[in-house]
Amino acid sequence: MTLPAIFEQDRLLIEDALERLLPSEETPPAAIHRAMRYSVLAGGKRIRPILCLEAAGAISDNAPGAAELGCALEFIHTYSLIHDDLPALDNDDVRRGLPTSHKKFGEAVAILAGDALLTLAFERLAQLPIEASRRTRIIEEVAHAAGTVNGMVGGQVADLEATAGAANAAAVDYIHRAKTGAMIRAAVRTGAICAGAEEAKLEHLSRYGENIGLAFQIIDDILDVESSSQALGKTAGKDQSQRKATYPAVHGLERSRQMTADLVRRACEELGDFGRRGERLRQLAAFLASRRN
Amino acid sequence: MTLPAIFEQDRLLIEDALERLLPSEETPPAAIHRAMRYSVLAGGKRIRPILCLEAAGAISDNAPGAAELGCALEFIHTYSLIHDDLPALDNDDVRRGLPTSHKKFGEAVAILAGDALLTLAFERLAQLPIEASRRTRIIEEVAHAAGTVNGMVGGQVADLEATAGAANAAAVDYIHRAKTGAMIRAAVRTGAICAGAEEAKLEHLSRYGENIGLAFQIIDDILDVESSSQALGKTAGKDQSQRKATYPAVHGLERSRQMTADLVRRACEELGDFGRRGERLRQLAAFLASRRN
Numbered sequence: 001m002t003l004p005a006i007f008e009q010d011r012l013l014i015e016d017a018l019e020r021l022l023p024s025e026e027t028p029p030a031a032i033h034r035a036m037r038y039s040v041l042a043g044g045k046r047i048r049p050i051l052c053l054e055a056a057g058a059i060s061d062n063a064p065g066a067a068e069l070g071c072a073l074e075f076i077h078t079y080s081l082i083h084d085d086l087p088a089l090d091n092d093d094v095r096r097g098l099p100t101s102h103k104k105f106g107e108a109v110a111i112l113a114g115d116a117l118l119t120l121a122f123e124r125l126a127q128l129p130i131e132a133s134r135r136t137r138i139i140e141e142v143a144h145a146a147g148t149v150n151g152m153v154g155g156q157v158a159d160l161e162a163t164a165g166a167a168n169a170a171a172v173d174y175i176h177r178a179k180t181g182a183m184i185r186a187a188v189r190t191g192a193i194c195a196g197a198e199e200a201k202l203e204h205l206s207r208y209g210e211n212i213g214l215a216f217q218i219i220d221d222i223l224d225v226e227s228s229s230q231a232l233g234k235t236a237g238k239d240q241s242q243r244k245a246t247y248p249a250v251h252g253l254e255r256s257r258q259m260t261a262d263l264v265r266r267a268c269e270e271l272g273d274f275g276r277r278g279e280r281l282r283q284l285a286a287f288l289a290s291r292r293n
Numbered sequence: 294m295t296l297p298a299i300f301e302q303d304r305l306l307i308e309d310a311l312e313r314l315l316p317s318e319e320t321p322p323a324a325i326h327r328a329m330r331y332s333v334l335a336g337g338k339r340i341r342p343i344l345c346l347e348a349a350g351a352i353s354d355n356a357p358g359a360a361e362l363g364c365a366l367e368f369i370h371t372y373s374l375i376h377d378d379l380p381a382l383d384n385d386d387v388r389r390g391l392p393t394s395h396k397k398f399g400e401a402v403a404i405l406a407g408d409a410l411l412t413l414a415f416e417r418l419a420q421l422p423i424e425a426s427r428r429t430r431i432i433e434e435v436a437h438a439a440g441t442v443n444g445m446v447g448g449q450v451a452d453l454e455a456t457a458g459a460a461n462a463a464a465v466d467y468i469h470r471a472k473t474g475a476m477i478r479a480a481v482r483t484g485a486i487c488a489g490a491e492e493a494k495l496e497h498l499s500r501y502g503e504n505i506g507l508a509f510q511i512i513d514d515i516l517d518v519e520s521s522s523q524a525l526g527k528t529a530g531k532d533q534s535q536r537k538a539t540y541p542a543v544h545g546l547e548r549s550r551q552m553t554a555d556l557v558r559r560a561c562e563e564l565g566d567f568g569r570r571g572e573r574l575r576q577l578a579a580f581l582a583s584r585r586n
Binding site: 023027028031032079083086088089107112114116119120122123133143148149151153156157160 | 324325372382401446454
C-alpha cells in the first residue's frame with residue numbers, strides 16, 4: 001500500500017514520535033524493551049495515528065500533543081496484535097512480514113510486551129501537553145474504546161465465540177464495530193478533542209470515524225479472501241480456514257464491496273461543515289477504501 | 294489471614310466498590326465479564342486498596358474517589374496475577390484457593406480478561422471525582438509503577454530472566470522493588486495525592502510505601518518456604534522448585550526475617566510528622582509484617 005504523498009509528512013512525524021516515546025533498547029530490563037520496539041517499529045500502516053493527526057488538523061492548524069496521542073493509539077493497536085497472534089488466540093507466525101512477537105521472543109515475553117505497551121499508552125496519554133481536563137477525557141474515551149463494552153476486547157471475545165458457530169449479519173456487525181471500529185472512531189474523536197473541537201463538529205467526526213472504521217474492517221475481510229499472504233504481510237485466507245465471522249462470509253464479496261463504498265460516501269457526507277478543512281479527511285477515506293493490503 | 298478489625302470497614306467499602314465498578318455478568322459479551330468478575334471477586338487481601346484508603350485517611354478525613362482509585366489498583370493487581378499464572382509464565386493451576394483464570398475459562402479468555410482489567414483500571418481512574426490535574430498525575434504514577442522501567446512488568450521480566458541463572462542480592466532487590474514494591478508505593482502515594490497531600494508529606498509516605506512494599510514481598514518469599522499450599526491458597530514451595538530469585542534463597546530465612554523487621558521499623562519512622570493520623574498506617578505495617586498467608 002502506498003500512502004498518498006500528502007500524508008507522508010504525518011507518517012514521518014509519527015515514526016519519529018514512536019521512536020522517541022518508547023524506552024530505548026538499553027534501558028533495563030532490555031529484553032522487554034527490545035520486544036516492545038520490535039513490534040511497534042516493524043512498520044504498519046499507522047492508520048490510527050494518521051487519522052488522529054488529520055482529525056486534529058480538521059479542527060485547528062496547531063494541535064500540540066496530537067502526534068503523541070496518535071502514538072499512544074498505535075501502542076494499543078500493537079499490543080492487540082501481539083496478543084491476538086498468540087497460540088491461544090489466532091496462532092499466527094507472521095505479522096507485517098516478520099515473525100510474530102512470540103515466535104521471536106517466546107510467549108512469556110510476548111504476553112508481557114503486550115501488557116507493557118498498553119500500560120505505556122496510558123502513561124503517555126497522561127503526559128500529553130494539553131490541559132488536564134482534555135487529557136482525562138481522552139484517556140476515558142481511549143480506555144472505553146479499547147475495553148469490553150462495545151470496545152476492542154469485547155469485539156475480540158465476540159469474535160472468538162462466533163468462530164465456533166454460524167455467523168449472522170448482526171453478530172458480524174457487532175464484532176467489526178467493536179473490534180476495529182471503536183478504536184478508529186476514538187482515534188478521530190480524540191484527535192479532535194486534543195485540538196479543542198466543539199461538540200457539533202465532534203459529532204460529525206464521530207460518525208465519519210464510525211463509518212470508515214467499519215469500512216476499514218470490511219476491506220480487511222475482502223483482502224483476506226482476495227490477496228496473497230505476501231501482499232498482506234500476514235497469513236491470507238485465515239478467516240475462511242478458521243471459519244471467522246466476516247462480511248464476505250455473510251453478505252458475499254460483491255455486496256461487501258458495495259457496503260464499503262456506501263460507508264465511505266456516508267463518512268464523507270459528515271465533512272460538509274468543515275469546508276476545505278475536511279479535504280484531507282475525505283482523501284484519507286478514499287484511500288482507505290481503495291487499499292490493496 | 295485475619296485483617297485487624299479496624300480495617301474491616303475499608304475492606305467492605307472496597308468489596309462494594311469493586312462490585313459496582315465492574316461490568317455486570319449480563320453485559321455482553323458475557324464471557325469476558327464473567328472472567329473479569331471471577332478473578333477480581335475471588336477474595337484476596339485487598340492490601341493495595343486498603344493502603345490507598347489509609348494513605349488518603351492520613352491526609353484528610355474526606356477523600357472522595359479514594360475507594361475507586363483503590364479498586365483500579367486492585368484491577369491492575371488482578372490482571373498481573375491472571376497473566377502471571379498463564380502456562381507460558383508461572384503455569385499455576387490454583388489462585389486464592391480456586392482454579393486460575395485459564396484453568397476455568399481457557400487461555401484465550403484469560404489473556405483477554407487480564408487485558409480488559411488493565412484497560413478498565415485506566416477508564417475508572419480517568420473518571421475519579423477529583424480535579425482533572427490530580428487525575429492525570431495519578432494516572433501517570435500508576436502507569437509508571439505498572440510499567441517496565443522500575444515497574445511491575447519490568448520486575449516480572451527480570452524475574453523470568455533470573456529464574457534461569459544464579460540469583461544475587463542486587464538482582465533480587467531490583468526484582469522485588471519493581472515487581473511488587475512499585476505498585477504498593479504507588480498505592481500509598483496516589484491515595485495521598487487523591488486526598489490532596491502536600492509534597493513534604495508525600496515524600497514521607499513514599500518512603501513508608503517503599504519500605505513496606507519490599508517487606509511485603511520478602512514475607513511472601515518466606516511464606517512460600519514455610520507454609521502449606523492450603524494456608525496460602527496457591528501453590529507453596531514453587532519458588533524453590535522453579536529456582537526463583539528470592540530473599541531466603543540469597544540471604545537465608547533468618548536474615549530475611551530480620552530485614553523485614555528493619556523495613557517495617559523504617560517505614561513507621563516516616564510517620565512521625567503525621568501524629569495520631571499516622572496510627573492506622575503504623576498498625577497496617579505491623580499487620581503486614583506478621584501475616585501468615
